[in-house]
Amino acid sequence: MQATAFTYDPETRSGSVLLDDGTPVEFGAAAFEAGGLRLLRPGQRVRIETAPGPSGGVPTITLVTLQTF
Numbered sequence: 225m226q227a228t229a230f231t232y233d234p235e236t237r238s239g240s241v242l243l244d245d246g247t248p249v250e251f252g253a254a255a256f257e258a259g260g261l262r263l264l265r266p267g268q269r270v271r272i273e274t275a276p277g278p279s280g281g282v283p284t285i286t287l288v289t290l291q292t293f
Contacts, residue, residue, distance in 0.1 A: 226291055227272050232264040241270060241288070249274075251285035259289030 230248060232239035237253035251272070256264070264270070269291040274283035 225272050225274060227270055229264050229266050229268045229270050231266060234263065239264065241272060241285070247282070249282055249285055251288050255285045255288050258287040261289060264288070 225243075227241035227243050227249070230240045230242045237256045238251060239256070240248050240250045242248055249272075255272075271287075271289050271291045272285050273287040275286050277283045
């Protein structure tokens with residue numbers, strides 16, 4: 225799935241993305257590290273992998289990496 229980087233905190237290595245429908249979804253350090261990135265800037269297109277969220281709610285991001293075309 226694709227999204228757009230919205231926020232990123234280099235100290236905690238966590239942040240959030242905006243899905244294409246505008247829904248913000250947060251990610252933790254584990255998802256960021258799984259993608260092998262060193263830095264993320266707001267506005268970059270990213271590819272994310274998700275797992276179902278608790279009680280079928282907002283999905284949990286398990287991987288964030290740059291989107292390549």
